[in-house]
Amino acid sequence: MQNFVFHNPTKILFGKNTVSSIGEETLLFGKNVLLVYGSGSIKKNGLYKEVTQSLGAAGATITEHGGVQSNPLLSHVQVGIQLAKDNKCDVICAVGGGSVIDEAKAICAGATVQHDVWKFFTGKKSIKSTLPLTTVLTLAASGSEMNSGMVITNETTSQKFGFANKLLFPKTSILDPAVTCSVPADYTAYGAVDAVAHVLEFYFTKEDPYTPVQDRLMEGLVINAMESCNRVLNTPNDYQARADLMWTATLALNGLTGAGLGKVGFPMHMIEHSLSAFYNVPHGAGLSAIIPGWMRYHAATKPQRFSQFADRVFDIRKGSSSEKAEEGINALESWFKAISSPTTISALNIPKEDIPKIAENALTLAKVWRMQDYDSEKIEAVLNNCL
Amino acid sequence: MQNFVFHNPTKILFGKNTVSSIGEETLLFGKNVLLVYGSGSIKKNGLYKEVTQSLGAAGATITEHGGVQSNPLLSHVQVGIQLAKDNKCDVICAVGGGSVIDEAKAICAGATVQHDVWKFFTGKKSIKSTLPLTTVLTLAASGSEMNSGMVITNETTSQKFGFANKLLFPKTSILDPAVTCSVPADYTAYGAVDAVAHVLEFYFTKEDPYTPVQDRLMEGLVINAMESCNRVLNTPNDYQARADLMWTATLALNGLTGAGLGKVGFPMHMIEHSLSAFYNVPHGAGLSAIIPGWMRYHAATKPQRFSQFADRVFDIRKGSSSEKAEEGINALESWFKAISSPTTISALNIPKEDIPKIAENALTLAKVWRMQDYDSEKIEAVLNNCL
Numbered sequence: 001m002q003n004f005v006f007h008n009p010t011k012i013l014f015g016k017n018t019v020s021s022i023g024e025e026t027l028l029f030g031k032n033v034l035l036v037y038g039s040g041s042i043k044k045n046g047l048y049k050e051v052t053q054s055l056g057a058a059g060a061t062i063t064e065h066g067g068v069q070s071n072p073l074l075s076h077v078q079v080g081i082q083l084a085k086d087n088k089c090d091v092i093c094a095v096g097g098g099s100v101i102d103e104a105k106a107i108c109a110g111a112t113v114q115h116d117v118w119k120f121f122t123g124k125k126s127i128k129s130t131l132p133l134t135t136v137l138t139l140a141a142s143g144s145e146m147n148s149g150m151v152i153t154n155e156t157t158s159q160k161f162g163f164a165n166k167l168l169f170p171k172t173s174i175l176d177p178a179v180t181c182s183v184p185a186d187y188t189a190y191g192a193v194d195a196v197a198h199v200l201e202f203y204f205t206k207e208d209p210y211t212p213v214q215d216r217l218m219e220g221l222v223i224n225a226m227e228s229c230n231r232v233l234n235t236p237n238d239y240q241a242r243a244d245l246m247w248t249a250t251l252a253l254n255g256l257t258g259a260g261l262g263k264v265g266f267p268m269h270m271i272e273h274s275l276s277a278f279y280n281v282p283h284g285a286g287l288s289a290i291i292p293g294w295m296r297y298h299a300a301t302k303p304q305r306f307s308q309f310a311d312r313v314f315d316i317r318k319g320s321s322s323e324k325a326e327e328g329i330n331a332l333e334s335w336f337k338a339i340s341s342p343t344t345i346s347a348l349n350i351p352k353e354d355i356p357k358i359a360e361n362a363l364t365l366a367k368v369w370r371m372q373d374y375d376s377e378k379i380e381a382v383l384n385n386c387l
Numbered sequence: 388m389q390n391f392v393f394h395n396p397t398k399i400l401f402g403k404n405t406v407s408s409i410g411e412e413t414l415l416f417g418k419n420v421l422l423v424y425g426s427g428s429i430k431k432n433g434l435y436k437e438v439t440q441s442l443g444a445a446g447a448t449i450t451e452h453g454g455v456q457s458n459p460l461l462s463h464v465q466v467g468i469q470l471a472k473d474n475k476c477d478v479i480c481a482v483g484g485g486s487v488i489d490e491a492k493a494i495c496a497g498a499t500v501q502h503d504v505w506k507f508f509t510g511k512k513s514i515k516s517t518l519p520l521t522t523v524l525t526l527a528a529s530g531s532e533m534n535s536g537m538v539i540t541n542e543t544t545s546q547k548f549g550f551a552n553k554l555l556f557p558k559t560s561i562l563d564p565a566v567t568c569s570v571p572a573d574y575t576a577y578g579a580v581d582a583v584a585h586v587l588e589f590y591f592t593k594e595d596p597y598t599p600v601q602d603r604l605m606e607g608l609v610i611n612a613m614e615s616c617n618r619v620l621n622t623p624n625d626y627q628a629r630a631d632l633m634w635t636a637t638l639a640l641n642g643l644t645g646a647g648l649g650k651v652g653f654p655m656h657m658i659e660h661s662l663s664a665f666y667n668v669p670h671g672a673g674l675s676a677i678i679p680g681w682m683r684y685h686a687a688t689k690p691q692r693f694s695q696f697a698d699r700v701f702d703i704r705k706g707s708s709s710e711k712a713e714e715g716i717n718a719l720e721s722w723f724k725a726i727s728s729p730t731t732i733s734a735l736n737i738p739k740e741d742i743p744k745i746a747e748n749a750l751t752l753a754k755v756w757r758m759q760d761y762d763s764e765k766i767e768a769v770l771n772n773c774l
Contacts, residue, residue, distance in 0.1 A: 001564075001630040003402025008395070014647065015390025177388075210627060212614065213634050216607025224600045240597060243388040247600050247647065256643075260401065260634065 002208050002262035008255050010146045011172045014247065016239075018176045019050050022093065022136055023058030025172040029132035030091025033060045034084045036104040038068045038096045042138065045182050051095050051136060063087040065107070068096060071276045071283065072103040074118055074154040081110040081117060084131065094135045094170075098142025098151075098194075098283075101135050105150040105168045108133050118154055121161040123368060127168070135173040140180055140246040141191030141284065143198060143253030145173035153277055158361060160273035161368060175250065177242035185233055188245075189339040190284025192229035195249035196222055196332075197268055197287040199257060204298065204305060207262030218257050219312040224248040226335055233339060265371050268294050271379060274361040281348050288341040289348055292333040293386030299325045345386045355383045389595050389649035395642050397533045398559045401634065403626075405563045406437050409480065409523055410445030412559040416519035417478030420447045421471045423491040425455045425483045429525065432569050438482050438523060450474040452494070455483060458663045458670065459490040461505055461541040468497040468504060471518065481522045481557075485529025485538075485581075485670075488522050492537040492555045495520050505541055508548040510755060514555070522560045527567055527633040528578030528671065530585060530640030532560035540664055545748060547660035548755060562637065564629035572620055575632075576726040577671025579616035582636035583609055583719075584655055584674040586644060591685065591692060594649030605644050606699040611635040613722055620726060652758050655681050658766060661748040668735050675728040676735055679720040680773030686712045732773045742770045 013021055026033060033055055042048040055062055065080045084092070084107055092111075094104035108130040110117030119125040137145045144150065148169045151162030183191070199218045206214075225248045231241035251257075258264055271294070272286040281289075299306045303321035310316040310328025319327065336343045350358075359379040366374040400408055413420055420442055429435040442449055452467045471479065471494055479498075481491035495517040497504030506512040524532045531537065535556045538549030570578070586605045593601075612635045618628035638644075645651055658681070659673040668676075686693045690708035697703040697715025706714065723730045737745075746766040753761040 001402070001627060001634065003405065005398065005400055007398035011392065011394035012646075013392055015388070018390065213607075213611045213631050213638070216611055217604065220600075220603025220607055224603055227599065240388060243647075244600050247388065251600070251643075259399075260630075 001211055001213070001260040004259045006255055006259045007166070008146065008169065010169045012146060012175060012250070013172065014175045015243075016176060016178055018174050019047065019136055019179065020054050022051050022134060022174055023054035023056070023060060025174070026055060026091055026093050026134045027058040027060060029134070029171055030089070031060060032063070032087060032089045032091070034063050034065055034080065034087070034089040034092045034107065036065045036068060036080060036092060036094045036096070036100055036107065038066070038100050040066060042095055047095060047136070047138065047179060051093070055093065063089055068100045068103045070099050071153045071160065071280060072099045074152055074156070077103050077106045077110065077117060077152055080107040084111040090131065092131050092133050094133065095138065097137070097139030098144045101137070101142070101144040101170070102150040102152060104133055104135070105144070106152050107131070109165070109168065121152060121154070121163060127165040130167045133170045135170045136179070137173060137175050137246070138179050139183055139187065139191050140242070140249040141194040143195070143250055145170060145175065146250050146254040149253075151273070158277045159364060160277040161365060162273075175246055177239055177246045180242050180246060181237050181239070185236070186340065187282065188232055188236075189229060189341050190282045191249060192225050192245060192339065193284035193288045193336065193341050195225045195252040197291060198253040200291065201266050201268055202258050202261055202264045203309065204295070204302070205265040205267065207264070208260070211261055214257060214260055215308070215312075219309070221248055221252050221257070222313050225252065229339060265373075266369065267371060267374060270365050270369060270371060270374070271358070271362045271382060273365055274358045275345065275348065275350065277361060278354070278358065279348065279350060285342050285348065288336040288343055289345045290382070290386055292329055292336070292343050294382050295329045295332070297382050297385050299329060345383065352387055355380050358383060388598055388600070388647040391646040393642055393646045394553070395533065395556065397556045399533060399562060399637070400559065401562045402630075403563060403565055405561050406434065406523055406566065407441050409438055409521060409561055410441035410443070410447060412561070413442060413478055413480050413521045414445040414447060416521070416558055417476070418447060419450070419474060419476045419478070421450050421452055421467065421474070421476040421479045421494065423452045423455060423467060423479060423481045423483070423487055423494065425453070425487050427453060429482055434482060434523070434525065434566060438480070442480065450476055455487045455490045457486050458540045458547065458667060459486045461539055461543070464490050464493045464497065464504060464539055467494040471498040477518065479518050479520050481520060482525065484524070484526030484578075485531045488524070488529070488531040488557070489537040489539060491520055491522070492531070493539050494518070496552070496555065508539060508541070508550060514552045517554045520557045522557045523566070524560060524562045524633070525566050526570055526574065526578050527629070527636040528581040530582070530637055532557060532562065533637045533641040536640075538660070545664045546751060547664040548752060549660075562633055564626055564633045567629050567633060568624050568626070572623070573727065574669065575619055575623075576616060576728050577669045578636060579612050579632060579726065580671035580675045580723065580728050582612045582639040584678060585640040587678065588653050588655055589645050589648055589651045590696065591682070591689070592652040592654065594651065595647070598648055601644060601647055602695070602699075606696070608635055608639050608644070609700050612639065616726060652760075653756065654758060654761060657752050657756060657758060657761070658745070658749045658769060660752055661745045662732065662735065662737065664748060665741070665745065666735065666737060672729050672735065675723040675730055676732045677769070677773055679716055679723070679730050681769050682716045682719070684769050684772045686716060732770065739774055742767050745770060
């Protein structure tokens, strides 16, 4: 185990009928609330009404910033920052999935400075202060509700960049699994894939070879993500299954899995971000298209690691390390297929000819994230494994 | 999964050479430091010098309160509270294991009120404010370094009582596994037993029957506690094994395992506390003397649960649920024996005739903890199973 600092101050309110606490929780930090949300589905399912009533009853003045889209755009973040400044907002409340929460985090950071917020993403400026953030989560996927990371797409430069800062932890996040019961099958599956991907990134790229405590935690989370997703797809209104998937996704990227692993990479996300930036594919769909190819590319270099994954997650106990490794990857790929998430970039209608362009784009993010072990040749090789 | 609030604000600094940060971390919260420690072993191994130098260099004024004993006593807590008041201490720094940290927590709570601190333990008063606390952990066991609980023994009434309050989370805890390398074999083993017991209490008493996310987490922690303890006993200076045991013990009782389980009990601790109160046995030794008997008493009522434990933790896959359950308990008992931790109260030289007296004492704690499902008859029956 490597040295680490673990400090996750986010307060989680989890369970039925918790959304009505959002007003009280938000007003602990400010009164002029910027309410950030997405395409308006929360107006259809009643969540918007519940949140605004709770905020209003607590005494909030609300400025609205709706219309956040999946793979949230820098230009829309900039509009939100100006709104927050113009209305002297002193707290931000995000109601949505990872995209909405990430955009809200970017507004939290950008609202306290005069320079363009993108400079944080390119590493030209560092965050010194933020507005406080509360959230109501509507999708089990990104983990953003209990971590300090955010991802934004600069549509001018076709760059989907992300980073983390300790000032970006939400103060309070409300997780009511019932809210997610209306999420359709495809996005439920993509969310589960995202949670699995967060675990796999750390599991297979960690610097420290021997981390048994974190291993068991990560293996358990992958099993739970798959099992709960299967149950949800079978019975979309199964509250308990929704709850298991939701808490699993939160724990999959709240800092605990990575604590002690030493340096970790996000290579699958790094490549996927280019797919989202160019083709606007759902993040989870892009990930499942990359994961099997990426794993097969690396399995030969770490057969013991991939074999342990196969053994512990899929109960594959027979054969050599290499055989078990391959069988484990096949099993994961079969699960992606079973939940109708694509397992190749071809399935996303991305032509082979685009690979050099994708690799070039991904490389810019690899440089920002300091993943020196990836050059364009290696990224192309991985992508060729994903056809 | 049941509704829950999870909010653990403790900052963990984990790893080699982290102790030297204690001055800087403590001075974030105050300048007049009450330094709480135990029998003086930290003066022999150099830790006392390192901590006081770090505090001094950061500008602290130090008041010392040493001599905390295992199963810390109320009278000693009261001395510490008076010291803190007389010296106008505004922060407390605990250097030790769970006993030292628990006593420091009691001082944190008692130093801000005029009434006797024991009233918090009997539920006659509730905590409204505390002094801030930082810790340097020296024993992998109690989890107190990252939770809001504390246990103190009132020697006048022979009551070992404990409770939790959200104001009792340490602000910062420093966990350097190298510090624990000098812990002797017996206390290393008792610490691992304590960590296992914390998991088992929740695992077998939880209100909600279906908690797959928490189950995998808990099962992994039990496996890690056993494996890392075995490695440590084999090679006491194995830093990595010490690190795994230390982080496992912290995660075993930091609120995460219990979040979502609904109501849980601490029946094995409830009974063990009476053993410690009467016979001053090490807490972990008392626990391993109770656990197999307690488990056998309950296995018949929850064969599926005990069978899952056997399967997931000990890879026992053959036989009926009852057979697997019994085999799992036997396997755990064998592990206790292998690490030389007692598996019966007879091994602690506690005579059968004392059982009614022990049960009567335990019942007073059962009432404070509101464990209505335990009367003296049931406690005696469990204890008779532990002979």
